[in-house]
Amino acid sequence: MHSNSCCVLFLVYACIVCNVIHAQPPGPTKILLSCGNQKGGKDADGRTWEPDSKYLVNSDKSVESKAETQDSSLPSDVPYMTARIFNAETSYKFSVNGSSRIFLRLHFYPSSYPNFNISNSYFSVKAGGLTLLNNFSAATTALALSQAYILKEYTLKPSDSNDLSLTFTPSDKYSGSFAFVNGIEVIETPEMFDDTTEMVGFSGGEVSVMVEATKASMETMYRLNVGGQFIPPTNDSAGLMRSWYDDTAYILGASSGVTNKANAPITAEGLTGTLAPLDVYSTARSMGPDPNINKNYNLTWVFEVDANFTYLVRLHLCEYLYQKVNQRVFEIYVNNQTASETMDVIALAGAANHPVKKDFAVHVNGKQDNKEIWVALHPNVDVKPEFYDSLLNGLEIFKLDDEKGNLAGPNPELSDLMRKQQEHNNKKFAEEKSYTGALIGGAAGGVAAFGIGAAIIFVIQNKKRRNPGDSVSSWLPLYGNSHSSATTGSGRSNGSTTISSDAAANCRYFSLAEIKQATKNFDESHVIGVGGFGKVYRGVIDGDTKVAIKRSNPSSEQGVNEFQTEIEMLSKLRHRHLVSLIGFCEEGNEMALVYDYMGKGTLREHLYNKNKITLSWKQRLDICIGAARGLHYLHTGAQYTIIHRDVKTTNILVDDKWVAKVSDFGLSKTGPNMNQGHVSTVVKGSFGYLDPEYFRRQQLTEKSDVYSFGVVLFEVLCARPALNPSLPKEQVSLADYAMRCQRNGTLEEIIDPQLKGKVKPECLKKFAETAEKCLSDHGTDRPSMGDVLWNLEFVLQLESESGESKHSRVPSGSVDGSVHQMDHGSVMAMHKSTLSLGSEYDEKEQSEDNPDEIFSQIVNQKGR
Ligand SMILES: *[C@@H]1O[C@H](CO)[C@@H](O)[C@H](O)[C@H]1NC(C)=O
Ligand SMILES: *[C@@H]1O[C@H](CO)[C@@H](O)[C@H](O)[C@H]1NC(C)=O
Ligand SMILES: *[C@@H]1O[C@H](CO)[C@@H](O)[C@H](O)[C@H]1NC(C)=O
Ligand SMILES: *[C@@H]1O[C@H](CO)[C@@H](O)[C@H](O)[C@H]1NC(C)=O
Ligand SMILES: *[C@@H]1O[C@H](CO)[C@@H](O)[C@H](O)[C@H]1NC(C)=O
Numbered sequence: 136m137h138s139n140s141c142c143v144l145f146l147v148y149a150c151i152v153c154n155v156i157h158a159q160p161p162g163p164t165k166i167l168l169s170c171g172n173q174k175g176g177k178d179a180d181g182r183t184w185e186p187d188s189k190y191l192v193n194s195d196k197s198v199e200s201k202a203e204t205q206d207s208s209l210p211s212d213v214p215y216m217t218a219r220i221f222n223a224e225t226s227y228k229f230s231v232n233g234s235s236r237i238f239l240r241l242h243f244y245p246s247s248y249p250n251f252n253i254s255n256s257y258f259s260v261k262a263g264g265l266t267l268l269n270n271f272s273a274a275t276t277a278l279a280l281s282q283a284y285i286l287k288e289y290t291l292k293p294s295d296s297n298d299l300s301l302t303f304t305p306s307d308k309y310s311g312s313f314a315f316v317n318g319i320e321v322i323e324t325p326e327m328f329d330d331t332t333e334m335v336g337f338s339g340g341e342v343s344v345m346v347e348a349t350k351a352s353m354e355t356m357y358r359l360n361v362g363g364q365f366i367p368p369t370n371d372s373a374g375l376m377r378s379w380y381d382d383t384a385y386i387l388g389a390s391s392g393v394t395n396k397a398n399a400p401i402t403a404e405g406l407t408g409t410l411a412p413l414d415v416y417s418t419a420r421s422m423g424p425d426p427n428i429n430k431n432y433n434l435t436w437v438f439e440v441d442a443n444f445t446y447l448v449r450l451h452l453c454e455y456l457y458q459k460v461n462q463r464v465f466e467i468y469v470n471n472q473t474a475s476e477t478m479d480v481i482a483l484a485g486a487a488n489h490p491v492k493k494d495f496a497v498h499v500n501g502k503q504d505n506k507e508i509w510v511a512l513h514p515n516v517d518v519k520p521e522f523y524d525s526l527l528n529g530l531e532i533f534k535l536d537d538e539k540g541n542l543a544g545p546n547p548e549l550s551d552l553m554r555k556q557q558e559h560n561n562k563k564f565a566e567e568k569s570y571t572g573a574l575i576g577g578a579a580g581g582v583a584a585f586g587i588g589a590a591i592i593f594v595i596q597n598k599k600r601r602n603p604g605d606s607v608s609s610w611l612p613l614y615g616n617s618h619s620s621a622t623t624g625s626g627r628s629n630g631s632t633t634i635s636s637d638a639a640a641n642c643r644y645f646s647l648a649e650i651k652q653a654t655k656n657f658d659e660s661h662v663i664g665v666g667g668f669g670k671v672y673r674g675v676i677d678g679d680t681k682v683a684i685k686r687s688n689p690s691s692e693q694g695v696n697e698f699q700t701e702i703e704m705l706s707k708l709r710h711r712h713l714v715s716l717i718g719f720c721e722e723g724n725e726m727a728l729v730y731d732y733m734g735k736g737t738l739r740e741h742l743y744n745k746n747k748i749t750l751s752w753k754q755r756l757d758i759c760i761g762a763a764r765g766l767h768y769l770h771t772g773a774q775y776t777i778i779h780r781d782v783k784t785t786n787i788l789v790d791d792k793w794v795a796k797v798s799d800f801g802l803s804k805t806g807p808n809m810n811q812g813h814v815s816t817v818v819k820g821s822f823g824y825l826d827p828e829y830f831r832r833q834q835l836t837e838k839s840d841v842y843s844f845g846v847v848l849f850e851v852l853c854a855r856p857a858l859n860p861s862l863p864k865e866q867v868s869l870a871d872y873a874m875r876c877q878r879n880g881t882l883e884e885i886i887d888p889q890l891k892g893k894v895k896p897e898c899l900k901k902f903a904e905t906a907e908k909c910l911s912d913h914g915t916d917r918p919s920m921g922d923v924l925w926n927l928e929f930v931l932q933l934e935s936e937s938g939e940s941k942h943s944r945v946p947s948g949s950v951d952g953s954v955h956q957m958d959h960g961s962v963m964a965m966h967k968s969t970l971s972l973g974s975e976y977d978e979k980e981q982s983e984d985n986p987d988e989i990f991s992q993i994v995n996q997k998g999r
């Protein structure tokens with residue numbers, strides 16, 4: 136009897152203890168759940184995630200599942216590789232502090248899960264009375280945004296209830312529909328919004344309209360460390376685990392100003408700690424040193440958002456260059472309306488080196504299809520500040536819930552190109568399961584499951600794989616930041632480097648001994664460049680055949696995947712105007728790719744490097760036509776549409792017979808300095824050639840290549856780099872400068888002096904018009920690569936004509952004609968005939984006159 140009650144007491148006591156330990160650790164709530172995972176685990180940043188089952192209210196309606204494929208861009212297994220899948224409405228329940236604001240983050244990895252077809256997954260998510268997502272398709276969203284996984288972040292207003300319920304409901308509109316989630320974060324935060332925030336577009340009159348942000352729940356749309364680099368969750372302030380992204384991808388046009396960094400420490404005084412980490416305030420973007428230029432442009436960022444919502448736009452500001460008021464005063468426009476006429480950061484913050492924030496609200500009503508938020512800065516000239524400049528350190532955009540407690544927007548739309556690709560692939564997938572499986576399985580992992588545009592995704596995934604930071608959420612740029620933990624996770628874990636038999640059959644296999652012999656044991660004197668995953672060597676095989684050999688850096692885990700991807704992809708692409716893969720070597724830790732050797736190096740070095748050879752107008756046209764053919768083939772001729780993404784004069788190589796070949800397609804190009812920060816990473820995307828629309832919309836289409844090719848055409852005509860910061864500001868960007876001259880009819884004045892008088896006026900006109908069309912602001916206004924090709928051939932025809940009838944102008948080598956040369960045997964034969972000795976790639980070019988460095992100079996320009 137006695138012992139019995141003691142036992143009961145003990146049990147009760149044990150229960151209390153266990154409740155205390157498990158349910159509510161002391162301090163603010165901080166819950167990280169790895170869903171469908173019974174053990175939990177650590178992520179790439181070292182954060183510990185716990186199993187989710189004990190937070191489930193009705194666990195019988197859900198199953199735990201494991202993703203069948205691991206996309207290489209996942210930063211770590213936890214929390215993405217396991218999921219909880221819901222067949223019927225199911226809730227989680229968390230105990231929280233009802234007086235506090237809560238950060239809620241949902242992680243979705245729309246991969247294939249056994250017995251579930253991810254394309255059928257449509258669901259809604261509610262938190263308390265708030266609708267976070269409705270008819271949400273993680274697969275469509277990830278596809279449209281070219282991301283392997285999606286992160287959604289919400290900040291929930293204090294609810295007065297100490298229970299937070301989170302409910303997943305599969306849509307009843309689709310048969311076989313289910314809901315799922317991979318990771319959940321619930322983090323308590325102090326209130327970070329103000330009672331009143333002024334709505335732009337209503338001030339100036341008697342009334343102003345205020346938004347009560349403290350009474351709103353929100354979805355984070357964008358969070359940027361302007362002029363700085365990616366800040367991972369573990370480096371956020373106050374333990375809020377937010378990620379801060381690079382802003383470069385959102386800048387409108389070529390006028391991206393300059394970035395700079397504080398020399399002195401920023402004072403934390405007055406900063407609540409929840410506002411932003413000090414790192415955000417210690418970097419900024421401003422307009423540049425020249426007051427006359429600054430007077431004439433707006434430093435503008437553009438963001439895509441959902442229509443019919445009100446947004447809170449938060450500017451983080453800190454003046455660390457100047458000390459006094461009225462030194463730098465500027466106007467702030469939000470959606471083309473004046474939000475602030477006289478922003479003087481020192482006046483607002485009370486002192487230099489003091490961080491401060493400024494909020495505005497704006498309603499996006501979707502009229503005229505407008506789904507964008509523009510934030511623009513311009514010096515206020517009227518108040519006569521000492522310097523005509525403006526400044527921004529950080530920017531956040533939050534979507535406010537509407538009167539019905541809704542935050543859900545529509546799924547993003549697939550571009551036409553992607554839709555077509557998806558249909559095509561679905562068909563292909565069914566027909567040729569094994570073949571496609573091999574290609575995708577080795578390349579794009581998680582995205583393969585729902586048979587989407589493998590090549591597109593595959594290219595993008597590869598380009599951005601090294602930056603997990605930029606693929607984590609729907610509000611991120613495709614690329615443009617550097618996340619130092621890039622090499623964690625993924626890597627070799629998701630499989631061997633086995634090359635598919637299909638690819639192997641198309642390529643020659645080299646032994647390591649052969650490779651070593653060809654490169655004199657990787658002698659440094661044979662290095663001709665540094666590419667995707669390591670050094671590129673010049674070498675000789677079969678006694679006298681010159682080749683370029685790309686050696687994988689054994690210490691790079693990513694190299695493994697890239698190596699495989701490249702073989703799979705390149706072995707299927709054979710074209711006279713593409714640099715061809717001859718074979719590969721894989722032995723132990725060593726991996727190498729063997730390519731065609733291009734005797735005459737890059738197009739660029741024949742345009743304006745010290746190099747003596749000056750190309751004639753006709754030679755230039757021939758090279759442009761060849762390159763256009765190669766690109767046209769990539770876009771339309773191969774099995775999948777392939778977007779090159781890095782078209783520039785250094786990626787157009789020329790063989791001994793002056794045949795142009797496009798190189799580095801489907802490849803990410805990682806310079807050796809990629810870990811030094813966002814500048815070089817961004818630069819890798821090749822500034823001066825980047826499609827502004829791609830930046831704005833984050834949607835990659837083949838028209839981005841057309842844009843870059845337009846820049847190449849002007850470069851060929853004017854014989855100057857795409858970016859040349861030593862020129863006066865208005866001439867720095869060739870794209871802008873040439874377009875201005877073209878519109879003013881002064882283009883002739885800026886063409887290569889060597890060409891003056893040697894180009895027929897009608898040819899110049901047609902050529903310039905073609906280039907101009909390529910540079911149209913909107914992709915839809917740009918010609919296809921096929922049209923460009925046709926136009927260039929027409930120019931060539933005109934140029935060669937000596938008064939003959941203009942009717943015989945049908946280009947000689949028609950588009951189709953060149954595509955048929957892809958027969959493997961004949962291509963290999965062609966290699967042999969075009970491979971021969973010649974001048975080498977100019978290695979110095981890489982370091983001396985590297986556009987990458989040119990750009991980093993602009994970006995790094997200190998202050999003024
Ligand atoms: C709950 O949140 C409020 C507001 O943030 C805070 O003042 C209070 O101390 C919190 N209570 C507990 C028990 O943490
Ligand atoms: C998955 O569902 C989609 C759309 O319902 C369908 O087209 C596709 O064939 C399905 N895939 C598989 C592997 O069953
Ligand atoms: C994050 O913080 C650590 C420790 O303070 C620092 O070493 C690291 O450079 C930071 N990383 C970034 C990307 O800011
Ligand atoms: C926005 O609301 C208006 C009026 O209710 C409606 O006509 C329009 O279709 C909505 N736009 C979007 C994108 O939902
Ligand atoms: C702002 O104005 C520009 C041109 O002046 C226009 O293209 C853009 O759509 C406008 N932005 C918004 C959000 O209204």
Ligand SMILES: *[C@@H]1O[C@H](CO)[C@@H](O)[C@H](O)[C@H]1NC(C)=O
Binds near residue numbers: 431432433468470471
């Ligand atoms: C800057 O933007 C505002 C608002 O859209 C516009 O009125 C102004 O003309 C722009 N200024 C320049 C120099 O582009």
Ligand SMILES: *[C@@H]1O[C@H](CO)[C@@H](O)[C@H](O)[C@H]1NC(C)=O
Binds near residue numbers: 270546
């Ligand atoms: C759900 O989303 C899909 C894909 O985005 C869309 O086609 C469909 O119309 C939506 N359905 C509803 C009921 O809104």
